[in-house]
Amino acid sequence: MNKIAEEINKYPQDYWDFKGITKSGIHNIGKYPATMVPDMQYQLLSVISKHLNNKNISLLDPFCGSGTTLVIAQELGINSVGIDINPYATLLSFVKTHQYNRADVCDAISTIKNNLEQESNFPIYDFVNIKKWFRDDIIKSLSQIRHCILLEKNQDIRKFFWICLSEVIFKFSNDRTSTFKLHVLPKEKIDLIEDRCIEYFIKIVNDNSAHLNYSNITSSNIICGDSNSTMKYKLKDEFNIICTSPPYGDNPTTVTYGQSSILFLKWIDNVDLSCSQELLKKYTTIDKISIGGEKRNIINTKNIKSLNEFLNKISLKKQSKVINFFEDYYVVLKSMRQCLSKNGYLIMTVGNRSVDAVRQPLDNITIEILEGLGLKMVSKFNRNILYKNSPLKLSLLKDKKTIKTIQKETIIIFTK
Ligand SMILES: C[S@@+](CC[C@H](N)C(=O)[O-])C[C@H]1O[C@@H](n2cnc3c(N)ncnc32)[C@H](O)[C@@H]1O
Numbered sequence: 001m002n003k004i005a006e007e008i009n010k011y012p013q014d015y016w017d018f019k020g021i022t023k024s025g026i027h028n029i030g031k032y033p034a035t036m037v038p039d040m041q042y043q044l045l046s047v048i049s050k051h052l053n054n055k056n057i058s059l060l061d062p063f064c065g066s067g068t069t070l071v072i073a074q075e076l077g078i079n080s081v082g083i084d085i086n087p088y089a090t091l092l093s094f095v096k097t098h099q100y101n102r103a104d105v106c107d108a109i110s111t112i113k114n115n116l117e118q119e120s121n122f123p124i125y126d127f128v129n130i131k132k133w134f135r136d137d138i139i140k141s142l143s144q145i146r147h148c149i150l151l152e153k154n155q156d157i158r159k160f161f162w163i164c165l166s167e168v169i170f171k172f173s174n175d176r177t178s179t180f181k182l183h184v185l186p187k188e189k190i191d192l193i194e195d196r197c198i199e200y201f202i203k204i205v206n207d208n209s210a211h212l213n214y215s216n217i218t219s220s221n222i223i224c225g226d227s228n229s230t231m232k233y234k235l236k237d238e239f240n241i242i243c244t245s246p247p248y249g250d251n252p253t254t255v256t257y258g259q260s261s262i263l264f265l266k267w268i269d270n271v272d273l274s275c276s277q278e279l280l281k282k283y284t285t286i287d288k289i290s291i292g293g294e295k296r297n298i299i300n301t302k303n304i305k306s307l308n309e310f311l312n313k314i315s316l317k318k319q320s321k322v323i324n325f326f327e328d329y330y331v332v333l334k335s336m337r338q339c340l341s342k343n344g345y346l347i348m349t350v351g352n353r354s355v356d357a358v359r360q361p362l363d364n365i366t367i368e369i370l371e372g373l374g375l376k377m378v379s380k381f382n383r384n385i386l387y388k389n390s391p392l393k394l395s396l397l398k399d400k401k402t403i404k405t406i407q408k409e410t411i412i413i414f415t416k
Helices: 003-009 013-017 038-051 068-075 087-097 102-118 136-150 155-172 187-192 197-209 227-233 257-267 285-289 305-311 316-339 362-372
Strands: 058-061 079-084 220-224 239-244 340-350 376-384 408-415
Touching: 003 038, 003 376, 003 408, 013 376, 038 068, 038 239, 038 340, 038 408, 058 068, 068 079, 068 087, 068 220, 068 239, 079 087, 079 227, 087 155, 087 220, 087 257, 102 136, 102 155, 102 197, 136 155, 136 197, 155 197, 155 257, 227 316, 239 316, 257 285, 305 316, 305 362, 316 340, 316 362, 340 362, 362 376, 362 408
Parallel strands: 058 079, 058 239, 079 220, 239 340
Antiparallel strands: 340 408, 376 408
């Protein structure tokens, strides 16, 4: 048995569930769906880096989301690159991994507190449909915070403030927070919202600033864009670890990462976002351009047995969406293989969602594709997803039929 598999098998089966351990510190900053378990990433990356003799390790996460893996890589002294198509995800990953100067952050916080008390002359911010998502008094308070953030000259600190503002928006908007799709709250609930935006913003700024990175020196390069084209055309070096958790299906029918961030993105000044304004015009664009969002013909995945068996069990209508996803998934796995150095390791965390009440075997499909591309599987194990806040436990069916939601995820390790 491979040494890595041996080491992983030493742990009892339930070890990887990390029962009783919740996210803390920097991992709690911002609001992002389906984040990874930091302790698991720490353990996995420690095992793998040990086998690579802890030397010259470079890591790539092509679906970095909120940056959990990048933060852990940094803790372990590993330089990393993170890619995500969602500009809120890359902003959050940047803030979580950037090395800040403590004195500068303290000064900026006292300045913004003063400004929030003194600045009474500020423009009321506006965008299409703003009144659907925010009450008038909330718009006024958020406009005041936005104005004061813009007075900050240091862009890296402004980025931190935008992340704090996103937590305020999450709490005080008219959007129901129980799902990641945008849904307006009923009027009686909107009426009950108490405008404590400024007070809450100051609290979040104080709390979050305590967790910023003031000392880690390994770098993390965060790129906002499509992971396949970024890996193909922008990355020059190979990586000896690729560690990621991809989406488990197309965003609109699985987790709407784009919609969950769009209200935050609408308030953030474009100079501090690395994306075009076009991306933010419609609430659905980010999800549409994400993996599986475009129409594809079945070409690369035609002969994937586990995929074909699954397709035969679901309706024709759903089949086409699944094919769109797996065609994109295939090309992204191919690019990942190309970016992996010889003897390097690829760690994939995947979950099997249901389509038409049939489990989509993303674990087996991933194995079949990657083995077909010449990678060798060294270890595979399951873990239970214990915490209720996992979005994968929410049924996304329109008719509200209960379906078995994802309760387990699979970790698969390959080598080249
Ligand atoms: C399961 S999440 C990653 C969660 C992450 N591991 C964390 O701990 O936050 C998958 C991510 O893939 C991103 N994504 C979807 N399609 C993409 C694409 N074509 N290129 C880059 N990122 C994409 C989504 O925006 C989402 O953040």
